[in-house]
Amino acid sequence: MREISTRGLKKLIDSKKKFILLDCRGIDYYLWEHLPGAMNIRWKYMEEKAIRMITDKKALIVTYCDGFTCMASLKGYKTLKKMGYKNVFEYSGGTADWNAQGFKTIKNPKYRIAENVYRFPNQVFYDEQVNSYLIEEDDFILLIDGPQQLTDEHEDFILYFDKPIKVFMSHGPTAGETELLQKKYRAKIFLHKKDEKNEWLTIKPDVLFEDGYEFSKNLRVIHTPGHTRGSSTLHDMKNKVMFTGDHIEGKDGKIYDFFKHRDGTEGDIKMRFENAKRLLEYDFEKILPFHYDIIPKKAKSILLEFIHKYS
Numbered sequence: 001m002r003e004i005s006t007r008g009l010k011k012l013i014d015s016k017k018k019f020i021l022l023d024c025r026g027i028d029y030y031l032w033e034h035l036p037g038a039m040n041i042r043w044k045y046m047e048e049k050a051i052r053m054i055t056d057k058k059a060l061i062v063t064y065c066d067g068f069t070c071m072a073s074l075k076g077y078k079t080l081k082k083m084g085y086k087n088v089f090e091y092s093g094g095t096a097d098w099n100a101q102g103f104k105t106i107k108n109p110k111y112r113i114a115e116n117v118y119r120f121p122n123q124v125f126y127d128e129q130v131n132s133y134l135i136e137e138d139d140f141i142l143l144i145d146g147p148q149q150l151t152d153e154h155e156d157f158i159l160y161f162d163k164p165i166k167v168f169m170s171h172g173p174t175a176g177e178t179e180l181l182q183k184k185y186r187a188k189i190f191l192h193k194k195d196e197k198n199e200w201l202t203i204k205p206d207v208l209f210e211d212g213y214e215f216s217k218n219l220r221v222i223h224t225p226g227h228t229r230g231s232s233t234l235h236d237m238k239n240k241v242m243f244t245g246d247h248i249e250g251k252d253g254k255i256y257d258f259f260k261h262r263d264g265t266e267g268d269i270k271m272r273f274e275n276a277k278r279l280l281e282y283d284f285e286k287i288l289p290f291h292y293d294i295i296p297k298k299a300k301s302i303l304l305e306f307i308h309k310y311s
């Protein structure tokens with residue numbers, strides 16, 4: 001067993017010597033916070049991934065995880081040794097000790113929105129950054145709109161949870177590469193019945209839902225047509241979040257003003273407005289849309305302001 005101390009690792013990083021710092025935890029932990037320069041391979045996938053990602057068996061490698069109570073760095077270390085890597089060290093202090101010594105980490109809080117809600121990384125839809133979210137429930141994970149491009153990063157993220165996958169499509173045109181999830185992971189795709197004939201729909205949904213459909217006791221569908229006939233909002237009652245798709249979006253701290261910005265993609269704006277009003281009957285603090293910005297707090301009063309402006 002070869003170990004490296006916090007001081008030793010700090011020295012190694014400062015020396016600018018080439019080495020591989022390997023975060024052995026799940027991708028969600030890695031995205032949340034990792035040591036500077038670290039890459040991520042979860043210990044569970046070490047064998048299949050290291051063989052592709054670390055081709056030099058003599059490379060200097062340091063594994064780490066959360067700290068003394070987490071075994072991921074040790075498991076990663078052992079697998080690498082078994083695979084024939086000659087120059088592996090374990091940093092068992094992990095993020096806990098690194099932080100305790102006051103050293104800097106890289107943080108990405110934007111990926112974690114609530115305790116069991118994540119923003120799915122790096123989504124691009126027609127050259128625009130868009131959002132897809134993941135909710136972890138007890139016996140499944142639910143993606144709010146699927147991946148536009150299913151990359152390794154996304155697959156790691158999904159595999160980390162290791163649960164059956166469901167995909168809530170906020171409306172017809174958001175499928176992207178969701179079909180790959182359907183084929184490769186037997187993900188079940190959910191879409192509102194009225195978007196089954198949407199002209200932009202590129203996927204065959206498994207379940208057609210209607211207003212009031214419940215994914216779990218915390219997650220209920222509200223049918224909010226306007227942008228498309230089937231546009232739906234998902235209400236996460238536990239976290240007080242509205243996943244609004246293209247129905248209501250955030251822009252510069254306000255509601256995206258679909259009255260002002262008509263470019264032909266807004267749909268039936270009168271109907272959209274009426275259904276925006278309806279959301280005020282529910283309890284929520286955040287709006288997480290498909291396009292543009294999230295509204296991370298006070299979303300209900302921001303929506304109320306918008307409604308007042310046009311009522």
Ligand SMILES: [Fe+2]
Nearest residue numbers: 171173227246
């Ligand atoms: Fe849309």
